[in-house]
Amino acid sequence: MLWWKEWRETRFGFLTALFFITGLVWTLPPTITLLDEYWLGIFLMAYTIGMAVILGSGAVAAEIDADTMQFIMSKPARRWSIIGTKYAVRLTETAAAFIVPVLIQINRDNVEMWMWVPPYLFLKYIACATLSVVFAFSITFLFSVIFRKQALCALAGISALLAYLGGRAMDVLKQVYESQPIDLELYVLTTLCAAAFLASLILFKNKEV
Amino acid sequence: MNAFAIETNKLTKRFGSVFAVNELDLQVRVGSVFGFLGRNGAGKTTTIKTLLGLIKPTSGSVHVLGMDPIKDGIEVKQRVGYVAENQKMYDWMKVKEIIRFTSGFYRDWDAAIAADFCKRFELNPSAKVGSLSKGQQMRLALMLALSSRPQLLILDDPTMGLDPITRKEFLNDIVMALQEEGRTVFFSTHILSELERVADTVAIIDRGKLKVAGEIDLLKTTVKSVRLTFENSPPNDILIDGLLRVQSDGRDCLLTLTDFSEDKLGQLKQRYQPMRAEVCNLSLDEIFAEYVLSR
Numbered sequence: 001m002l003w004w005k006e007w008r009e010t011r012f013g014f015l016t017a018l019f020f021i022t023g024l025v026w027t028l029p030p031t032i033t034l035l036d037e038y039w040l041g042i043f044l045m046a047y048t049i050g051m052a053v054i055l056g057s058g059a060v061a062a063e064i065d066a067d068t069m070q071f072i073m074s075k076p077a078r079r080w081s082i083i084g085t086k087y088a089v090r091l092t093e094t095a096a097a098f099i100v101p102v103l104i105q106i107n108r109d110n111v112e113m114w115m116w117v118p119p120y121l122f123l124k125y126i127a128c129a130t131l132s133v134v135f136a137f138s139i140t141f142l143f144s145v146i147f148r149k150q151a152l153c154a155l156a157g158i159s160a161l162l163a164y165l166g167g168r169a170m171d172v173l174k175q176v177y178e179s180q181p182i183d184l185e186l187y188v189l190t191t192l193c194a195a196a197f198l199a200s201l202i203l204f205k206n207k208e209v
Numbered sequence: 210m211n212a213f214a215i216e217t218n219k220l221t222k223r224f225g226s227v228f229a230v231n232e233l234d235l236q237v238r239v240g241s242v243f244g245f246l247g248r249n250g251a252g253k254t255t256t257i258k259t260l261l262g263l264i265k266p267t268s269g270s271v272h273v274l275g276m277d278p279i280k281d282g283i284e285v286k287q288r289v290g291y292v293a294e295n296q297k298m299y300d301w302m303k304v305k306e307i308i309r310f311t312s313g314f315y316r317d318w319d320a321a322i323a324a325d326f327c328k329r330f331e332l333n334p335s336a337k338v339g340s341l342s343k344g345q346q347m348r349l350a351l352m353l354a355l356s357s358r359p360q361l362l363i364l365d366d367p368t369m370g371l372d373p374i375t376r377k378e379f380l381n382d383i384v385m386a387l388q389e390e391g392r393t394v395f396f397s398t399h400i401l402s403e404l405e406r407v408a409d410t411v412a413i414i415d416r417g418k419l420k421v422a423g424e425i426d427l428l429k430t431t432v433k434s435v436r437l438t439f440e441n442s443p444p445n446d447i448l449i450d451g452l453l454r455v456q457s458d459g460r461d462c463l464l465t466l467t468d469f470s471e472d473k474l475g476q477l478k479q480r481y482q483p484m485r486a487e488v489c490n491l492s493l494d495e496i497f498a499e500y501v502l503s504r
Contacts, residue, residue, distance in 0.1 A: 001310050068298065
């Protein structure tokens with residue numbers, strides 16, 4: 001029932017966002033230049049990071065703010081299942097909003113390449129971009145367990161993301177520019193996402209509503 | 210089987226330096242309708258939240274149906290129905306959807322009871338929760354709480370914010386639900402008139418501290434007001450066992466006593482020699498006010 005509720009609660013926003021972005025990618029002419037693809041990639045990242053922030057910040061804070069959290073917490077459901085379902089459904093939606101248009105773009109280009117990235121690296125680069133979006137979601141999700149106001153969670157999430165980008169993104173971009181492997185970044189992002197989720201679980205387990 | 214549905218021992222909950230609940234000792238007998246009285250901010254909701262394991266006590270112990278709500282939270286919630294103050298539910302769900310959603314959590318969910326209450330409360334299954342009136346939303350919350358066949362029903366100021374007519378109707382619904390099964394009901398409110406209709410036992414809480422607990426009839430028999438009229442102004446040093454409050458007005462002195470007896474009246478007459486002594490019965494409303502106002 002928790003899965004159904006999460007899906008019903010977020011499906012309209014998710015499907016609208018997905019429809020818009022896939023529609024945009026789908027309707028672009030197949031002859032766009034590399035530079036156009038670059039800007040499209042940047043737009044796609046920014047768009048899905050925005051969506052990640054909205055979905056992450058609304059996960060727990062919005063329910064506490066609207067007083068519906070007490071309703072669900074008074075039911076015989078384990079706390080980890082309440083928070084775990086929220087995380088899983090919203091994470092899947094965020095990741096799908098990024099991966100689906102990317103796959104469409106790749107399929108339309110009809111080459112095993114994503115923007116200027118060589119074939120042997122492109123899967124890792126897509127994974128890194130997806131993990132960046134997932135990180136934006138996970139960190140905002142964590143803040144939504146801590147703070148009560150959705151806007152505050154979004155702001156804190158964006159700040160944390162900017163701090164991360166300021167600390168590591170230039171190195172990663174340099175590696176990408178030089179077509180180097182970015183395995184370390186994949187590990188770092190995976191660890192950060194897992195840590196953010198784990199912290200959310202622990203905080204929510206002890207949260208008083 | 211445990212004789213008490215709810216038992217707290219020196220239950221304390223502190224938020225920073227503020228004591229929301231302070232060393233509260235409560236015992237709610239199985240099968241009773243227990244009224245939990247207190248002004249707004251007295252600590253009623255905090256107590257109820259600790260009973261449900263929604264917040265952890267700072268110190269002291271809580272047992273609900275013989276279980277610890279923190280350690281056995283799932284089992285406690287399986288057996289307890291809860292209607293919160295201004296209960297908020299998912300506005301976007303339809304009535305039939307929220308019934309299906311809630312039923313998924315309970316092993317003893319009774320779909321027939323849910324359908325019956327839905328009909329009796331005139332809830333349209335296809336209506337959105339958000340489109341229901343406040344009274345209808347409270348009825349829906351009560352129906353959801355009762356359909357899991359709980360052993361204990363906790364109602365936290367359920368009529369708050371309802372207009373007098375809806376409040377009366379809602380109370381009738383509660384009385385009707387209570388008559389059907391001998392379950393324990395823990396009813397928190399700050400509106401006394403509604404409590405007298407349904408409760409057999411009450412506890413009065415003020416500023417987190419328990420002032421008194423006992424059967425309503427016993428309270429009404431033992432807590433009395435005595436009006437002493439003197440020839441001149443009344444003495445300033447009136448003292449007697451069980452004296453709750455003293456009010457002076459001209460030649461009259463109004464005493465509130467917690468364990469009134471004819472013996473005690475005799476003692477007062479003998480000690481202070483009033484011209485006249487008149488015993489007044491107190492309503493639950495007045496008893497509540499006397500306990501809350503006596504600091």
